[in-house]
Structures are given as structure tokens and as C-alpha cells.
Amino acid sequence: MLQGKRRLKKDKSLHNVKIALFAGFLIFMFLAVALILLYFFYIGSAEYINPLSINKNSPKIKIEDMLSGSNIEITRSVIGREELIEVELKDGGKVIFSTKKDLKKQITSLQLMLSRLTIEGKRLKILDFRYDNPVVSFY
Structure with a gap:
């Protein structure tokens, strides 16, 4: 009977490790997609500003x-x-x-x-x- 309880605890701890790894993988994937989107939408379309502005009315x-x-x-x-x-x-x-x-x-x-x-x-x-x-x- 005691061996059955030990097995359940081992199974639960193994299950918790699997859930933690899966959650970590999901968070990693979410951050990777967010960074890729940030790069393409914000950094990829950056315009360079001329430090010497041209005044059309000069x-x-x-x-x-x-x-x-x-x-x-x-x-x-x-x-x-x-x-x-x-x-x-x-x-x-x-x-x-x-x-x-x-x-x-x-x-x-x-x-x-x-x-x-x-x-x-x-x-x-x-x-x-x-x-x-x-x-x-x-x-």
C-alpha cells in the first residue's frame, strides 16, 4: 500500500515537471512571435531622419x-x-x-x-x- 502512494507522488511530480516545461515552451514561443512582429512592423520600416532639416520656406x-x-x-x-x-x-x-x-x-x-x-x-x-x-x- 505504501508503494502505491509513492508511485502516485512520483507520477504527480513528473506530471508537474511536464506542465512546467510545456508552459515555459509556450511562453518562449509567445515572446519569439512578439519579437518577430515587433521587428517587422516597427524596426523594419524605420525612416532615417536627416539631422539637417530642409526648410521649404527658406x-x-x-x-x-x-x-x-x-x-x-x-x-x-x-x-x-x-x-x-x-x-x-x-x-x-x-x-x-x-x-x-x-x-x-x-x-x-x-x-x-x-x-x-x-x-x-x-x-x-x-x-x-x-x-x-x-x-x-x-x-
Whole structure:
């Protein structure tokens, strides 16, 4: 009779071990599936953020877009101070725009000036729009 009780205790302890192993396996599988889903949905679609944000409303980008729309080719543009932007033309001239004045008027004036200088055969060195009357220097 005593041997029968011992066997039942051994069977129960073996049964408890099996249940514990099965529960551990289920928890492991649940965590593995959760990590895989996390990887594919969150980490897999991560976008990289540019540390230098591009401000679409900055005067520099507006001037570059307006100049390309006006068929004026530039090599580079630099923001000097808050109120001026320096642009180097492909022909070698330098144009200084004022951000305090209307950019469209300045670009229209630049187009007119470039067409007149082309007709006269002069090369532009510097054109400065910061003043009431544009300042022009030639080579």
C-alpha cells in the first residue's frame, strides 16, 4: 500500500515537471512571435531622419526655385546674414539678393540686367540688390 502512494507522488511530480516545461515552451514561443512582429512592423520600416532639416520656406530655396524657373543657371548659393543671399551665376558673376525686398522683383530685374549686358557684350562681376538702386560691377 505504501508503494502505491509513492508511485502516485512520483507520477504527480513528473506530471508537474511536464506542465512546467510545456508552459515555459509556450511562453518562449509567445515572446519569439512578439519579437518577430515587433521587428517587422516597427524596426523594419524605420525612416532615417536627416539631422539637417530642409526648410521649404527658406529664402534660399525660394530664390533657387525662382531662378531655375526663370532659366538663370547658378553654381551655388549661400546665406550670408539674415538679410542677404549670395548667388554665383554659371557665367561667373555674383548676385547679392536682399531677403527684406520682394524676391520676384529682384529676379525680374536680374533677368533684364543680364539680357542687356548680353546685348552690350559686358560681363557681370557683382550685382547687389540690397540698396534702393542695384549696384553693378563689371569685369
